[in-house]
Amino acid sequence: MIRIPEDWSKALLKRRVRFAYGDSLAADDRNDGKVPVYGSNGVVGLHDRSITGAPTIVIGRKGSSGKLTWSDIPCFPIDTTYFVDETQTHEDIRWLFYALSSLDLDKINFDSAVPGLNRELAYSLPLLFPPIEDQRRIAAYLDASCAAIDAAVAAKRRQIGTLDALRESRIERAITHGLQESSMQPVGLDWIESLPIHWKAVRVKRVLAAMDYGISVSTNDEGRFPVLKMGHIQNGEIEYAKLDYVDDVPETLLLEENDVLYNRTNSPDQVGKAAIFRKTKGEAITFASYLVRLRLNHRVLPEFFNYVANSVAFLGFARRMAIPSVQQSNLNSTRYGRLWIPLPPLEEQHCIVNSLNAMSLEVHATQSVLRKQIDTLTAYRKSLIHECVTGQRRIGEAELAAAGLAP
Missing domain, CATH: 3.90.220.20 (DNA methylase specificity domains)
Known part of the structure; x- marks a missing residue:
C-alpha cells in the first residue's frame, strides 16, 4: 500500500x-x-x-x-x-x-x-x-529529468534514421553498381544514370511472366480466403495483421511463393510500394484490387527485384509517373511495366541479394536493440512521473541537485 x-x-x-x-x-x-x-x-x-x-x-x-x-x-x-x-x-x-x-x-x-x-x-x-512548494519542486525535477530522457530517446531515434539511410544508400549502390568495382557505361534511362558495362537495363514488363489486378469484391471479418490490402505492404515485406476475408476466389488469384505485390493506388507518398510474398499457394491468400501481382520470369530473382522496386530512386521516379487525383495517385500496370530496372547476370543477382540480406539483418538487429532501449526509457519516464506525483519519490534538495538544479 x-x-x-x-x-x-x-x-x-x-x-x-x-x-x-x-x-x-x-x-x-x-x-x-x-x-x-x-x-x-x-x-x-x-x-x-x-x-x-x-x-x-x-x-x-x-x-x-x-x-x-x-x-x-x-x-x-x-x-x-x-x-x-x-x-x-x-x-x-x-x-x-x-x-x-x-x-x-x-x-x-x-x-x-x-x-x-x-x-x-x-x-x-x-x-x-502536495503543497504548492512541493508541486514546484516536482515540476522542476520532472522538467529536468524528462528533458534528459527525451534527449536520449531523440538520439536513439536519430540513430535508427541514420541506419535506415545507410541501408538505403547501400541498396542503391548495390543494385546500380554491383558489389565489385566495374567499368561503367552511361544509361540515362528513367532513374538509372549508369550501370556496369556487362549489365543490361530492361523495362519491368520484360522480366514478368504475368501481371494481375486483385479482387474487387467486398470483404468480411470472417471467411475462407485472407485478403491482402495496401496497408499490409510495409518496408518490402507483408504484414499479416488485421486481415479481412472472402469466401470465393478464382484459383488464378491465389498468391504463390515469390510473387511480388505493388500498390497501384494510394497517397502520393505511398503509391508504388512493393513487397515479396514468402508464403506458398497452399496458404490460400489472395489480394485486393488496389494491389497488382507481379509474377516474375527466369531473368530476375524475386528478391533482387524487390530490392530494386523499393529503392529510393526507383520509387521516387515511379511516383512521379503516377497519375495524380484528389489525395491519391494511381500507378497503373501499364505505366509500371514501362519503368526501367537494372538487370545484372543471375549469378551476380544472387551475390547482391545475399550481401544485402546480411546487411539488412545486421541493421534491423541494431535497430531492434535501439527500439527496445527507447521502450525502456519511455516506460521509465512514465514510471518516474507516477512516482513523483504520487509521493512515492520525494523531491528534496538532494534530488534537485542530482538533476542539476539549484535547491
Missing part, C-alpha cells in the same frame, strides 16, 4: 481543477497572427487572438481524446479540446500537467457515439495534491 505524505491531500479532480471548453474557430475564420491554435492532437494553425493565459494545458476532448499538450504562451484551443490555465486552478500548472498525464486520460472513457473524453468522468478521478 502506498503511503501518502502527511502534508499531501487527496481530492477528486473536480474539487481543484476546472476543464474549460475550447471555442469554435473554423480554418476559414482564422486571421493572420502568431497565436497558436490547438486541436486535440496539437497545433493546427495560427490566429490573431488568444482565449487563454499562459501557460496552458490543452486536453483533447474529441479525436485524440485525453491527449495533453503544453503551451508556454497564450493560445486558442478549439472546440475539440478542453484547456486549463491559471484561471481554472490554484495549483502549479506545470505540476498539474505531469499529474494529469499520470491519470491516462486517453484511456478512461469513450462517449456514446464519438470517441471522446467525458469531463464529468475525468472530474471523478482522485488525485494527490
